[in-house]
Amino acid sequence: MDADARPGTASPTPRPAPGGRWGARGVLRLTAAALVSASAVLLFAVHVRPLGYVPLVAGVVLGLVVDRRLGRDLGLVAVSLGIISTISLEADLSDAGIARFAVVLSLAVLVPWAASRWLFADDGGAGAVRFPVGTGRRWSRGQWLYLVLVVLVGYLVLPWYFLGSGAYLNWPPLDGGQDVARLFLGVNAVGIWDELFFVCTVFALLRRHFGVTTANLLQAAVFASFLWELGYREWGPLLTGPFALVQGWIFSRYKSLSYVVAVHLLFDLVVFGVLVHGHHPELFDVFVTAP
Numbered sequence: 001m002d003a004d005a006r007p008g009t010a011s012p013t014p015r016p017a018p019g020g021r022w023g024a025r026g027v028l029r030l031t032a033a034a035l036v037s038a039s040a041v042l043l044f045a046v047h048v049r050p051l052g053y054v055p056l057v058a059g060v061v062l063g064l065v066v067d068r069r070l071g072r073d074l075g076l077v078a079v080s081l082g083i084i085s086t087i088s089l090e091a092d093l094s095d096a097g098i099a100r101f102a103v104v105l106s107l108a109v110l111v112p113w114a115a116s117r118w119l120f121a122d123d124g125g126a127g128a129v130r131f132p133v134g135t136g137r138r139w140s141r142g143q144w145l146y147l148v149l150v151v152l153v154g155y156l157v158l159p160w161y162f163l164g165s166g167a168y169l170n171w172p173p174l175d176g177g178q179d180v181a182r183l184f185l186g187v188n189a190v191g192i193w194d195e196l197f198f199v200c201t202v203f204a205l206l207r208r209h210f211g212v213t214t215a216n217l218l219q220a221a222v223f224a225s226f227l228w229e230l231g232y233r234e235w236g237p238l239l240t241g242p243f244a245l246v247q248g249w250i251f252s253r254y255k256s257l258s259y260v261v262a263v264h265l266l267f268d269l270v271v272f273g274v275l276v277h278g279h280h281p282e283l284f285d286v287f288v289t290a291p
Contacts, residue, residue: 028066029209030210032060033206036060039059040081040222040225044089044229045224047229049085052085056078060074063075073208074205076112076115076201080108080197080201081222084104087101091172093172109129116128116205128204130200133256135255135258139259143259147262150263154269154271155289159277159290161236163274165235168278169278180276184272191265198223199247202223203219216249219248274290
């Protein structure tokens with residue numbers, strides 16, 4: 001199930017459990033992965049530490065007992081979640097805050113990438129974590145139309161969410177042009193990282209063992225939990241959860257990091273405009289759904 005389960009190739013067929021897809025072994029494998037994903041809810045959304053590490057470790061141990069390769073891949077996800085949990089994920093535009101995010105989030109991607117490629121020599125040494133930028137395929141008309149749809153949906157929904165719920169206040173006040181520039185840099189940098197980590201790392205590792213729907217639901221739980229601590233609170237998970245699912249499906253369908261990043265950055269461009277407008281209503285006063 002593993003050699004053809006990497007990004008950029010045909011979708012893998014997860015190995016069936018003895019006694020059927022949802023036999024006892026299959027249930028245990030799913031339970032192990034669910035424990036790891038659930039730990040993200042406790043670590044980042046509910047923010048109960050060290051209790052949140054209990055299901056994280058339990059999921060990896062159970063995975064190793066049931067299926068060594070599953071446990072190993074869950075271990076890579078767990079290490080990344082542990083690295084991320086060493087800092088506060090609340091938006092911080094200070095020099096120190098930006099530096100912390102840059103170092104920690106980079107390590108959360110680089111460690112599983114390096115371990116899969118050089119320590120475990122997955123997929124013949126190519127690694128299970130990959131970042132397919134150049135696919136050699138042109139985007140279809142449907143893909144281009146979807147980019148337009150993303151901007152339209154973001155334009156209509158995001159002001160209603162951020163301004164109506166007050167979620168924009170979870171981001172620091174913007175005192176001058178320098179803070180606005182920092183916000184623009186931060187929103188885009190985190191948006192790119194989201195796809196590198198949640199899709200190319202978490203989803204890709206889970207996809208080696210589960211079908212698209214299962215792996216996608218598991219990664220979406222981690223994604224929504226991360227964004228909750230970042231600032232997408234109130235009814236934010238009703239927005240971030242579906243977005244994560246769609247991004248995972250798009251990546252599974254097109255195998256293109258470039259495309260999912262393009263989708264994400266267009267959405268985040270609207271996020272940036274709404275956040276600036278929330279703190280400075282005279283700026284970007286173009287949102288018809290703003291309360």
